[in-house]
Amino acid sequence: MGTLLFKCPAFPWRHLRRAPPLLRMTSAASPAGPRSSSTAGSAVSVSVSDSPRRKKARRESPEGILRHRLDMCSKNGDAASAIAFYDEACLAGVPLSSHHYNTLLYVCSLPTPASTEEVDRATIIERGFEIYDRMKACGVPANEATITAVVRLAVEKGDLDVAFDLVKRMPDSGLAPRLRSFSPTLLGFCRVGNVEKAYAVDECMSQVGVLPEEGELAALLQASAEAEREEKVYSLLHRLRRTVRAVSESTAEITDRWFRSEAATRVGVEDWDAEEIRAGVVAGGGGWHGKGWLGKGEWSVVRTWVNENGVCQACGQRMVTVDIDPVETENFGKSLAELACQREVKTNFTKFQDWLKNNGPFDAVVDGANVGLFNQGTYGFNFFQLNSVVNALREMSPTKKLPLIVLHSRRLKDNLANRPQNKRLIEEWQRSHALYATPNGSNDDWYWLYAAVSCRSLLVTNDEMRDHLFQLLGNSFFPRWKERHQVRLAVSKTISFRMPPPYSTLIQESEVGSWHIPIAIDEESETPRPWICANRHGLPI
Template structure:
């Protein structure tokens, strides 16, 4: 068949295309057909890469055909008359040697099979299979995840091969190499890689990029170098999370860097709020250590401290350690009014700037318009301007499912009536329901009453009603009645700065008791690290939620003599 095809070819082949993908043909025949005049293109130019496949250069030696196999990239830019459909193009790329290798490396990564990945890599080099940054990243990741000295060595060799092949690295490449450097116990190299990523390659490092260097310096007790990494993160707009702040706190405690311990506690207050058990234990260790006893001002300007508390919105002053002497450190709870059951200190509710709320509502609107059908959400905002603001917003679907998996409209109706009683004006709350929940004829009278009162908004087909009830509550600056924990990917988009504070002060939850539905109002104090005007500290943990079980706090105050 191949010989017959070659005899039919023009002596001067021109660029052509196959009108339909012919994956049942061998790669050589496919290549041959592509470069003949037998098939003419009838489709416009497309510059996307089609595929990579082996083809043979044929020579006629006394009637026999001699071929030499190598790999080539075929593009529509190289062959102006060649075009494949998007689906065919993806299939061709997937079935190319490079595509098959990428798939196999992915399997190795999933199975954590570094040895097999390295074998595949050697075979690919021997067969001259083209490699791209994705291939190298998978190989480097596997090497970084291994404890073997050989894998560590091979990781650096593969990175050098990548550099010599002029393959451009990306953020994942540098991050993985930083992990390899950390495994080599060389945090300085890990930090240099991050700086190279930013300063030479113009790639913005992510938080994960800094962790190998930061962790490496902290493990070695090199506090100043750890602070240098932290400073570089701040300069580049990367916000440390609890794990990173915990590393910095530990190296500060171990190094007796009292000012840095104070700084890290306040950074935990502003960005983490409730701390994990590991962080809580570390904080307890600090307050119990000898150095903590001797740190703090004996006399201070009371007026200055009060002024700082007011300026910060309450709950902290940031002036520095106050008082001296041994600390009493205990685990405790707050009563319903926010009074510590151990020391009697009353916690405060930290203010939220109204301007901050308005800015967040604007950002939420922009995000919702990107995620939802823009026209639908803009129509909702117009409706809200006409009928709002409200004293409360009800997440209809959530409250109708409190007791069971079945949608219980009567339960929702009861919750709406109870919420109405919370309103100073006894106005109905805004009920948000999806279009699929308003079709029952049995519920029509109540739904019609809510509609006529301007208290019902039905979200359109295909929408996510979370965007609607959340925006309504934030823009109205009112209570939000829902048991939704608001922890999924949608709420993760909202960040950890403003939203947790707003949620804490505005979310009303319900539970079912023998007497009926019971409201759980927002606490009259903020569940956040608080520093009193007298120098005592209260640190909330993630243990407990004040809904089913009382939240656990670390109470640290000076022992009075």
């Protein structure tokens, strides 16, 4: 252990003792309850739950107090105090668990708050490595959180090769690295311009099934652009296309700089096989061909927008609808069903799946609660509004079939549902096998979403689908599916629908080599989404 670096008020570790084991007294002769006593002279039998006492004993033990102190330091980002408590505990001989060590390493790996700038950051990093060495020497097993924290310390120290070696050896130790394990090293190599090592980290991530997100791809894109690795820039733009619908402002700036660079003017071919390019577009589902840079010379780069028909207002090119891979959709449906069965009563959800097989498919699925409550204020659920939407969707349907209405069962049992006109509607939907009532205790979101995915149908809801449930579905496929399938509702004197746009909001590469890159905005913003338009053919006059 290193010398004491930080001082804190001495804590009386030695005066704390573990609470003695609690005595549990039971007797077959006292079935009356937790506490029972017989007549004088008889044995007294006591059966008291010792769990609260033991919990209190653990909290008040030296280990428990240290844990609490370190947790508070972690919450406040206070590495100096955490190390001071650690030093005091070591002097007092307090045994440390993996939680103690992981908390210490985590708080040491955090950036030092501005309010404590006088603390020597380099010393904290060194103490972090000392703590890790002591953890290994004491035989305390490391986990993914341990290695990730040490990787961060190594990256901050500048030992990027050490950091990469640590994360590479995780699978050999039976540990599954996560994106947070790789990200510091990858970003570190990108930051210093060591693109070959950055590509090696990227490859290692691929081998263990860890997918980079926009931040990692943007760092690789910037490093590749600065190193004039045009083939990597090309492939990374396509990886961004598959990963995000619209790029962040910082990623947009990186992309803009690349297209304006001298290196970008030199890439590409002047002659290409148009039929081969067209075949690549068809094979990819539209919006890209993947055959490399087309054209030569300086790029015209502007920020613009596309109109409601998907036409770029700078170059006049029309954005296309990019097909969703049917295999991706099927796999997504399976994953969705697995998640639902984990979080719902499995028999309830499998019963719904069977019902859907027997009564589907449907051209549209309606989130009944969302539609019935939309724009109602304090008036409550509106069956008439729901029925108006249902009838409008039937008229739009090529099969003239009623859409599937998903409603929680409690909506069908309250006073509103029992009104004669509403009761007739419900009975009509039930006779048409167009209504599914989700059972008590269920979350109807799982039901209407699964139905829309499995039926490949439109989904009518104004739900933005941003809560925890939908975050479980990831940021790759689900946003693309939602864009192509969600229908939003507007109700005034008449029903109107905001249908999915006639083009896909994602990076698009045209058959003539131009690029259009959408930039992320607040989805509720009324201003047009900005796009980067990059082409070699100049802007129309």
